[in-house]
Amino acid sequence: MRRFIDIGANLTDSMYQGFYNGTSKHPPDLPNVLERAWNAGLKKIIITAGRLQETEEALKLAKTNDALFTTVGVHPTRCGDFDASGDPDAHLRALHSLIDENRGRVVAVGECGLDYDRLQFCDQDTQRRYFERQLSLSESSRLPLFLHCRASAADLVDVLRNQHGRCFGGVVHSFDGTKEEAESIMDLGYYIGINGCSLKTAANLAVAAALPADRLLLETDAPWCEIRPTHAGSRHVRPPAATPCKKERWQADRPVKARNEPANITQVLDVLAAVREEDPDTLAEQIFVNTTKLFFPDHVSDH
Template identity: 55%
Template sequence: MSKLKTFIDIGANLTDDMYRGVYNGSKKHDPDLASVLDRAWKSGLEKIIITGGNLLDSQKALSLASTDSRLFSTVGCHPTRCNDFLSDPDTYLKCLSNLISDNKGKVIAIGEFGLDYDRLHFCEKDIQCKYFDLQLNLCADHKLPLFLHCRAATDDLINILQKHRDNITGGVVHSFDGSYDALQKILELGFHIGINGCSLRTMESLEVVSKIPKDRLLLETDSPWCEVKATHPGYKHVLTKPSTVKKEKYSQQVNTQVKGRNEPANIIQVLEIVAAIRGDDIGELADIIYENTENLFFNNNK
């Protein structure tokens, strides 16, 4: 990869058990997050935002972020985990708020939160809406951008966001895989769009991504999930293909990736596809996206 390209991964789940060598509760290899991060920095990553999925996960993310000046975190509760609020909503919200207040400079967004109607078996729609709305009260106190999750719920997401519009300081709908109509509604509210492998799974999705305004475009991996797969229609545009090995045979002594486990170094693949389908110069697009990310998340930390 050219050294002229630099990246900020706006969403990486670095606290996931897979980076400890544990897959579905079964240990397959030694923890290797240090190797994952080493590959990231050598691949052009300058910063990585670790996503917090609930209070405990946000605490873990901040603990990890404290180990490196290039690591940052979000704080919030994912829609599929909003049952966490049920026992004592006010206390849970206060704990999230305190975590933000106590880690200024490291917490650069409120989230990951929003709505997910594809996985209602984890958390009912009414509960998701109620506690998404409640978490948006954090905007008034902390003035941070939002890191939003939206699956099959654009209209409800927009309606709830509208109620808090006066207190919202920008944000991104990450891992976007919606329709052109959904894209337009999100853009009209002033938000950015985060693109990863899951955003590029169909020809229809490629068409939508090609129409995102350059000044609203951000990149992410959502690792260890959302890898670019060989079955995806945009894979033909991927030039950077790291060597991989099955998790059962993985060793840190050899600089390979674990097959099927995404990691921040692979953000270049997302850029390669996005630049190709848009017909953009890859270096120029990388620079624009980098500036978009800096302006949204990091200008207040300078």
């Protein structure tokens, strides 16, 4: 059976508690979501956290299952949290403490980076300042970075290049940039994370097809970034094992329509293997090894 590691899933999102836009539609069903994930070949899932409180919730969840792990960091659109806390230094120290006190469950620093598409949430200067400061988390822990990059590749690469000695590799997740941007990222030793948002357009597919297999990682970014019927890569997706149901007609043994979940990582592989004209079993195993090397280096010899 193919082996997968989902490098980014927002499992603390309220959708997995049955809430959509603040309204309850069905019972909490994260155990059902995880059961489908394990049945699909997921061996590990890294829970994505984007602010201090989310990290605390993610850690609590990760400690319930040996196959769950988490990141620690502040998302670029939430970097205003540092100033809003009244003591940015203390806020950063709290992140350091979460890493130090939870080694083994925390496997990356992030989600951090730059997002110039949504400056209404946090201005560019604040994002860059606290992105640079969060690199101290990687420097002290020797953990890789889980990076967010939207319309900001040049500045992201500039920061990573200038601070290269402080970092221990990482991945730019949910990549949707150009081949040239990907090459500038990979030239610094970083990986490229592919999910449904990476495969929307014909241009996206061309980039994904051109990337070296040994620099690829897979993710879902669930409950977001599902592969929709309107996406260029959707024609390569095999029908799901269970037909999704509407959230108002929830059934425990069926996924919820338009709510992504880790089991759908198989769909990302479907598209990626098709556009690259590669054997999906071989590609899946290569990516599994890539992911293990980056986030679970102590387990490389097990494979």
